[in-house]
Amino acid sequence: MAQNIYDNDTFFEGYSRLPRSVEGLDGAPEWPTLRAMLPALDGRRVLDLGCGFGWFCRWARQNGAASVLGVDVSERMLARAKAESDDVAITYARADLEDFQAGSAAFDLAYSSLALHYIANLERLIARVHAALVPGGSLIFSVEHPLFTAPNHPGWSIDAAGHATWPVDSYLDEGPRSTDWLAKGVIKQHRTIATYVNLLRRSGFTLSHIEEWGPTAEQLTLHPEWANERERPSFLLVACSRAAQR
């Protein structure tokens, strides 16, 4: 089973205070970019892998989705998600994504925001997501960018003139990384961009678009404190689709 850090008291309290937890999707700086990569949702059956507080599940319903299944390992997050909505077309299920199985060809869209970098056996999960999608269905997800997860001691290096660089090491050495983020010893899996791309291809997905996210000029006028995030991207956003039936 994957580490369930979201049910850790310290982590949960810290996470609950992040802008993306308080303001929802609009509190996530990468959301406009990720949203632009989504297909039309009208009448679609949506799967949200690592749904957290359910912000995307509710948004998908508000934007025409026929039904949404939100899956998360965190009891606390699901409890809050359930309390936020009585929409009967949204179902929440507790499951460890390491072992997650869905029905066959049961969804038109699989979505995941910043969850897949916690998964050790990503190949198995992606194979199951492929099976759970209809032919022509889409998988759209974000993960922490490999440049963000690679270093053994991640952090900005600021020179005498105040210029920031992000020292990279161990980029090609994939595997778990332990960092102290909101709580001590949070385990994430570092993978290269090539590994994400080739794993999706091997699993039968066709890549349609990727983004290496950093703030836009417009976002920087509102949030000048994000300027360093242009030096190295924070998030990798991927859109791909299950090939239509032959």
Place this chain on the structure above:
Amino acid sequence: MAQNIYDNDTFFEGYSRLPRSVEGLDGAPEWPTLRAMLPALDGRRVLDLGCGFGWFCRWARQNGAASVLGVDVSERMLARAKAESDDVAITYARADLEDFQAGSAAFDLAYSSLALHYIANLERLIARVHAALVPGGSLIFSVEHPLFTAPNHPGWSIDAAGHATWPVDSYLDEGPRSTDWLAKGVIKQHRTIATYVNLLRRSGFTLSHIEEWGPTAEQLTLHPEWANERERPSFLLVACSRAAQR
């Protein structure tokens, strides 16, 4: 016109002494990985963009290619390439890849080694390469990795314990970078991985495989001096294909 640094005296002399110039393909550490991404060459018509001394052109013929067109901007490199072989199925042409045009559906494989990061208008070149390939034809290329080209002041940072990191900045700010490599003021174009992937998609290519190259464990036993190259990849290798005709 792109900078023709290969005809600069200092650069040409330095480049001519590199292992990849003296030993050919086997002197290039990324070659085994790139070779494994190539399709079978038997009877195929091959285009080599930035053919240099013609090592790949000759190798392609030795491995069954029906014909090879090698294109390069450097007069000196082409002169040596021509002197190396009297194979009438290899044609060498001098052209600036910024303005390169080939016939329609004239090639089965387009290949390029470490040339495309010199091209300012890559979108136009890729569109022309797409047109020059038959439906189902392949484009296989290497470029300097975006982590290598991003920094304003590229170089390893070595800490007191001898551990190397590669300080990254400006990753999301694409465009020319001037570096001193073999000669002063060599201009290369920095692009993100997302830009390469999305440009290929937009141009009608389907991505099949990418590699972020660093030395293997086996290579490191022969070349322990390459150890730092595991910390951040040196080369991005891409395989994609023109969709078969609908």
